[in-house]
Amino acid sequence: DLALQTESQFGSSDCLRGKRVAITAGPTREALDPVRYLSNHSSGKMGFALAEAARKAGAEVTLIAGPVNLATPAHVKRVDVIDARDMRDAAERAADLCDIFISAAAVADFRPASVAEQKIKKREGCDESAITLVKNPDIVAGIATRSERRPFTVGFAAETQQVEQYAQSKLQRKNLDMIIANDVSGSETGFNSDRNAVTVIDRHGNTQLPEALKADLARQLIEIIAVKAQK
C-alpha cells in the first residue's frame, strides 16, 4: 500500500488522534541493599521509539520508564520509576485513563524477598550465599484482566528460544489483545541494539515484521495497534 508506506515514512499518519496511550519501557531494578540490585539488559529503546511513534500518530502519551539513559521524546509525559512495584503503581494509574496500554518494559519477574537497610557485608570464610526471591506483580496481566476500564492491552515477549511458542502462551495466559515477540538471543537485534525484528501475534494470527531500525518498526507497530484497537 503506497499511501500507507508514504505516511509511515514521513510520519504524517494521525491514526491515534484523540487516543491516550500509556507505555512502559526499560528494565526495572530490584534492590538487594543500598548498593546492590538485580536487573536486566533492557535498554528501553523499543518502548521509547513506540512512545515517539504514538505521539507522532496523534496520541497523548504517558511513558513509564525504568532506569535508562534515553532522552524523553518531545511532547511525551514521562514518569520515572525504579522497581516493579513502582512501575505497577504508575502503570495502573495511567491505565485508568488510557485507551491503549503497551507493556514494553522488561519487568523483573522476581525481587529479593527482603531489602537490607545497610550494605550486606561478606562473612569471613563464607564462600557461598543465597538470595531468596519473591514474585513481582504481573503488571500487564493485572491490566489485561481488568473487568472495568480495560484498555486495549499489548505485551512484549523477549525470548532466547521457542520465541513464538512462548509468546503465544503468554498472550492467552495474560489475556492480552496482542503480543509482540522478539528474539533477544542475537546481537543484531534485541536489547541494546538500534535494530529489531518482531512477530506480532493476536488471536487471529501472526504478522512478521522484518529487521528494521527500532524507530521504523515502532511506526509500523503503532499503525497495526491503531487498526486493531479500533475493532
Add this chain to the structure above:
Amino acid sequence: DLALQTESQFGSSDCLRGKRVAITAGPTREALDPVRYLSNHSSGKMGFALAEAARKAGAEVTLIAGPVNLATPAHVKRVDVIDARDMRDAAERAADLCDIFISAAAVADFRPASVAEQKIKKREGCDESAITLVKNPDIVAGIATRSERRPFTVGFAAETQQVEQYAQSKLQRKNLDMIIANDVSGSETGFNSDRNAVTVIDRHGNTQLPEALKADLARQLIEIIAVKAQK
C-alpha cells in the same frame, strides 16, 4: 602549601611522570542468564576522574572499566570488562606492568553459582525462587598480596555505616598500602553524584578530604598517592 595548591588547581603537577598506573572503575555485572544480572550502583565517575588526574600528572594509565556510560579520558588506555572474573584477568595483566594499582571499581562480591544458557522461565504457581551465589575473586587482595611484581596498591571502601572502621579492617586484611573510604549512604556524595568526600587511610594515619567535585578530589588523591608510592 601554596605551590602545591596552585599545581593542583591548574593540573600542572607531573608527580607521576614516568609511572605506570592501572585503575579499575565502575560496577561489575554478574549474569544470571542471557537477560538478567546482578550489579550495583557504581557510576565509575571516581575511577574515571582518577584516571584523568593520573594521566595529567604524567602517568601512563590503563583504565579497566566495568559497564558504565562514561567517555574515556584523553590518552588513557581503556579495557572494557563485564564481570568480576574478566576484571580480575585484565587487572592481573595490568598489575604485572604497573607501579601503582588503584582499585576504584565496585566489584560484585558474589556471582550466581551458575549461568543459565537460556532465559529462565517462571514456573506456574511458584511464588518463591532463590539464587545461589558463590564468592568472586578478590581482585585487589590478589594484587596486594603478591610476593613478586607487587605494585603500590590502593583500595576503596564504599560503605553505608561504620565507614572508617570497615575501611581500616579492609586495609589490613587485604594488605593494601592505602585505602580511600567513602560513605555512600548520602545522596550528595557517593555513587551517582559528581561530588564526593573521602578519608584516606594508611598505616600511618588518616587524612580527611572534604566534599569536592570528584575531578578535584581525584587530583588531590593522585598527589597523595604519588608521594606515598615514592617511599
